Amino acid sequence: MRRAFWLRHGPTHAKVITGWRDVPADLSDHAQIARLDAYLPAQAVMISSDLNRAEATADALSPRLRLPHEPDLREFHFGEWEGQGFDAVSQSAPELSRAFWEGGEDICPPNGESWAMVIARVSRASDRVLAQHPDQDVIFTCHFGAILTQIARHSGLSAYQAYAHTIPPLSVTEFHQREGRWSVVRIGYCP
Numbered sequence: 001m002r003r004a005f006w007l008r009h010g011p012t013h014a015k016v017i018t019g020w021r022d023v024p025a026d027l028s029d030h031a032q033i034a035r036l037d038a039y040l041p042a043q044a045v046m047i048s049s050d051l052n053r054a055e056a057t058a059d060a061l062s063p064r065l066r067l068p069h070e071p072d073l074r075e076f077h078f079g080e081w082e083g084q085g086f087d088a089v090s091q092s093a094p095e096l097s098r099a100f101w102e103g104g105e106d107i108c109p110p111n112g113e114s115w116a117m118v119i120a121r122v123s124r125a126s127d128r129v130l131a132q133h134p135d136q137d138v139i140f141t142c143h144f145g146a147i148l149t150q151i152a153r154h155s156g157l158s159a160y161q162a163y164a165h166t167i168p169p170l171s172v173t174e175f176h177q178r179e180g181r182w183s184v185v186r187i188g189y190c191p
Contacts, residue, residue, distance in 0.1 A: 002177040003137040004130065005040055006147045008188075009049075009057040011169035016085050019078035019112070025053035025169075027060045032170050032190065037061045039172065039191040041137045047129055048141035049073040057170070058141040072125035075143035079112025103160025115159040119149040126150065147173050154182045 010025030010033075012018060027033060040061065048058040050069035058066070081089045081097075090097045093110075100107045105115045113121075122142075129138055140146075144167050152162035154175060167173060167188045174186040 002135075003041070003044075004126070004175040004177070004182070005044065005137065005139045006150060006173040006175070007036065007040070007057065007139055007141045008144060008147060008167050008169055008171050008173075009051075009053040009141060010060070012053055016083050017078045017081050017089065019075050019082040020051070021082050022052045025056050027056060029170065033060050035191040036170060036172065040064075040139055044137035044139045045129075045133050046139040046141060047073065049075070049143060049146070051075070051143070054141045054143065058139075064139065067129065070125050070129070072121045073140060073142040073146055076118050076145040077113045078109045080110040081112065101163070103158055103163060105159050115149070118145060119153060122146045122149045123153055150175070151184055151187060155184050 010027045010029070012023045012025055014023055042062065042064065044064060045067055046058055046061070046064045047067040047070050048054040050071045051074055054073070055069060096107065096109070100109060103115065108114045108117070126140065147167050148162040148165060151157065151165060151173060152159060165187050168190055171188045171190045172186065173184070173188060175182045176185050
């Protein structure tokens with residue numbers, strides 16, 4: 001059996017849509033980080049998004065074999081919505097924002113990415129890393145949206161169904177591979 005652990009970065013406390021904005025993570029919950037560290041396999045390879053909040057979260061764990069940061073593991077690019085509050089976006093673009101958040105798989109924020117674009121981007125990165133390390137467990141330290149795409153991909157869920165999952169900061173979503181097929185074992189688990 002092979003395992004992939006998708007770790008969401010520490011909280012940002014941002015009250016706006018963050019996306020590709022490079023905001024720091026609050027890594028002051030040392031007890032939760034220690035529990036995560038104990039839960040995650042020490043011999044796994046680790047890769048993170050290239051955004052600071054994911055890099056810093058990976059750095060807060062015990063040393064593991066670290067791969068170069070991967071831009072394709074970034075959060076959704078929300079384009080012109082980044083840095084705005086959800087209420088402001090829904091007031092300025094009510095139909096578009098509703099269609100996007102209700103799981104319109106080809107709906108993009110202005111100058112941003114659609115669900116279909118993000119699932120393709122994150123899946124390419126995941127497949128590449130897993131193929132390069134075929135006999136190892138892998139820890140992906142990344143973002144809420146990136147994790148949701150993989151839950152949907154390996155569970156056959158729509159974007160709308162995937163958005164219903166809760167993925168807390170500093171939580172693990174775990175996948176196991178048996179006979180070439182990945183399945184979701186835990187979602188948003190906080191050890």
